[in-house]
Amino acid sequence: MGAGAVATMGTGVAAAAPAHGAGALHTPADPTYDQPLGIAMEGYATAYPVRFLRMVNQGETVDMAYLDIAPSGQSPTGRTVLLLHGKNFDGGAWTTTARALAAAGNRVVVPDQIGFGRSSKPALDYSFELLAHNTVALLDHLGIADVDVVGHSMGGMLGVRFALLHPTRIRRLVLANPVGLEDYRELVPAHTTERLFADELANTGLPGIRAFYQSYVVTWRRAYERNVELRYRVTLSGEYPRWALASARTYQMAYHQPVVQDLPALRLPVLLVIGQEDRAAVGKSYATPENRAKLGNFPVLGRLAAAAIPASRLVELHGVGHLPQLEAKKRFEREVLSFLGTDRP
Template structure:
């Protein structure tokens, strides 16, 4: 009986690997050492929570530096690499661009145990800026990075010259509608992920079932990790960050933001955490970015709102011109 089970496991593993090869998937190292970023990557050593970790980042300083800096915070299902076109456009305008991979993401360390808080991630980023002798910068966050950017602006208002939130999550408190699930539940969900499931989620949630070939790379980055024998560590970190997002809302502190703020909102977006855990009736009330953008603008003092009709969760990928033009105008004002 044990031999049959072992044979079945080996067969399924071989089948999954063969299917991955057929899709052109590349096996990816846990810290993406075999995946090239668009710009040179450096590392900051961090001694936190009784362990030595490393934080990867790109620091791109243009030849015609205008003495202004901007930090780009990635979303949960991404890393610094997806900011390539944004980096190119900003450096052409003279901005120095700093793009960290947060601990647990991209090329940064994936600790076996870590207490994730937005405060800790904000502190890590402030430590990075201090190491680069950067005293102030514009702070831009997308998706989960929007929650982190908000926390950073609240903790370090003297550093945050301007705040930009691109389809941030956390514009509503999901705890009020979604039943709590422990980290183990999120972990089991992560372990089940594969190429088809990841692409289906992005197709439906990000792109309104309108797929373009250039979107493949963002599926392949996540799916390539599932081929790694250390995927359990990656999945565990992903589960811990889901718990952080769910239990640490920033929505109640928007009125305390003192930095000039720009909201760039794709109004087709319906991203919300925990939708599968609620009824269809409740689900219809969640992630309504066409309403949430306006509500958030009213909550944040001195906030501007740019809405992009028909655009979803990733304006800087789906509608780059619609994203970059108001961003550059805001940064130059």
């Protein structure tokens, strides 16, 4: 089918303030944290067992964390769904979606990309080609020939590159508020990795981190607090500088490798699920006030993307921000399951 105020978090994706203003307000009931968390989230509880795949990237030995969730429904589909997280998230942020997909009979694989979550945080020259290569290595390790892919935010950028680089390994693609639908270099100035690293090191305040995640949604709910806890407790770790450097380097990847120009080359069915209140954009806080107002206009970006992708379907979710899989959980799961269920073997 064709067709405000800015919160910042170091080198993360910036988003507009919540539409209803509730997000950025601190209340006495907001949780506080004083226990450090290792940069590989050591000891943090997970809904499913975490496994690791050892590989070599650019001469460095790294460990890629992943979840491999068996179908829990009574009628297995024989299909595998691969979930790709965003830059300011990890695979665990997909827990509710993974549970719904497994309950519908799908095997679900959820990696933490190298540089994120429980995986290694090496000082690499990050690229979407590298992450796609690592993801294929994981599928080969698990004996999986092809997958349906669901990517959120930066994970949507990776999903697009994965589809173009490895077209025989992917059947259908779902993009949930993907960034990279515009070329940020046109409106956001470039910065050195050293500058981005310093900004990330300085971003250690709990109120600012909470406001950043609150800016992603229209109405903040305590169920979203997990992201705040993880991000803040990592800043208390003695290895936080290594985490911050990996974050700065992956920012460069997202900034310099947009996917908007790649959309017309996609040759598979694509579902775009776009929260209409979303205004997220890579590096938005570095733009001038005039240019900030032009960035992250997802109602427009979603329609342009749908028109550019030859076989696309666009679902617009009103009253929803950057996290449709959480803010409109039931609708999101219904749309994804319906789309992926077409032409099941």
